[in-house]
Amino acid sequence: MIWHEFQRPSQVQSDDEERSDSFGRFLAQPFERGWGTTVGNALRRALLSSIPGGAITAVKIEGADHEFSAVPGVVEDVTDIILNLKKIPFRVHGQEPIFMSLDAQGPGEVTAGQLEGSHAVEVIDPNVHIATLSADGELQMTVRVAPGRGYIQAEENQTADLDVGFIPVDSAHSPVRKANFRVEMARLGRMTNYERLVIEVWTNGTIRPEEAVSQAAQLVQGHLDIYSRLAVVEDVETPAAADRQPREESILDTSIDSLELSIRSMNCLKNANIRTLRDLVSRSERQMVEIRNFGEKSLKEVREKLETLGLGFGMNLDI
Incomplete structure (x- = not known):
């Protein structure tokens, strides 16, 4: 049997006809069979329980x-x-x-x-x-x-x-009043055994529905990241890793100015009293999105800059 890579959506579409400050409908396809329910259920639970x-x-x-x-x-x-x-x-x-x-x-x-x-x-x-x-x-x-x-x-x-x-x-405290999802059949070429995920979100107007969905997705992803690293745990205690430690320590004490971020992102970080890379990587993505005016676009920009240095959010600096 030939194994094929999973089909995954490349983007999320918004139903602009009914979109408002308190309601949003979001569609994504194609999902492999069963994955629409898996993703939809996780997002719905996060939306209803965990948005501040x-x-x-x-x-x-x-x-x-x-x-x-x-x-x-x-x-x-x-x-x-x-x-x-x-x-x-x-x-x-x-x-x-x-x-x-x-x-x-x-x-x-x-x-x-x-x-x-x-x-x-x-x-x-x-x-x-x-x-x-x-x-x-x-x-x-x-x-x-x-x-x-x-x-x-x-x-x-x-x-x-x-x-x-x-x-x-x-x-x-939840600004999300209601969240539903449904899974529909979707076509990909001649194949019809794929799924379309439709998520509907109602808020109290203090947060836009797309912002709520984005925060929920980041929360779910943040909780799964540790499991994605299980396969490389055994590689941590290597001489090469030990040799890198002094260099990494010196990088962490570098000013965030070295990242050459956009003015908006830089101002958000400084207003949150984040001055060095050490201050930055010690925070989780969840903590970052709680910073005022620091949205997903800024989060993506900073994440990509950190990855070029071999760094990331939520690093354990005590190890």
């Missing part, structure tokens, strides 16, 4: 001691207010929690657009309803918005630095 996002993790409402309190002049009780706050989509720039405040006078509706704070946080949908105030009603509150991943219970959001009066709340 911002959410409110604690609330302080003047006149409310706990979440079952009622605030005079406010139609909703504190429990309902907290439920409404959880619906607000936030885009957080950076890795630190940010505090936002709200001071509203009645009568009228209080919405997410009335929250004020740092430029490091964006309220994507300012029309989200928070509360309704009567003529003599007043609502003063402070919320803590933090980046995170997945679902975090209120107990975990009760941090030591949280001031008295704050109510920790459970937080759902």
